[in-house]
Amino acid sequence: KAGVTQTPRYLIKTRGQQVTLSCSPISGHRSVSWYQQTPGQGLQFLFEYFSETQRNKGNFPGRFSGRQFSNSRSEMNVSTLELGDSALYLCASSLDRGTGANVLTFGAGSRLTVL
């Protein structure tokens, strides 16, 4: 069974640009969450989508946005990039049966460098 696939794996952007990251969840998984990982702040929750609806949102500015498609694939977008946005962006998916089995499976991440 294929895992969570994130593309691109690495990318370099300059300040002011925007970026779109893609995530394909495990087949059958309907919930997709996004996290930002930095050495200083660790793993921080960005947002979570379920059935194309944002179900939860972290404390990030509006420059960070996301969406989920009908096939559960998800994208996140960061506009007007700042140096501090350099991070590993992790996508995670879950089967979400609503039974309390909160097992998140993470992808390998997209490493964004902002120059």
Next chain:
Amino acid sequence: QQQVKQSPQSLIVQKGGISIINCAYENTAFDYFPWYQQFPGKGPALLIAIRPDVSEKKEGRFTISFNKSAKQFSLHIMDSQPGDSATYFCAASIGSGTYKYIFGTGTRLKVLA
């Protein structure tokens, strides 16, 4: 109140020894406590998880000890192996329908051969 404090930041253990990583939380509404293991270049992977209705959970060499009254939980790795060298994160969340995890800052474990 939403923080999960993790210690130590780094840990060096001899092969065969016991690795212990501690986490503490303030929010008593947290009801799910997973531990994740991350190798360089990889995403975190679920290692073991516990809910507050049990005080201990064991899976192979990995054990979570949970102290509800102290609001603390810890990961014990018995018979630590060089292959266990990785970064470990504790986390906490509220409710069964959310994936908004609050992660600890991570512990970099190195097991010496």
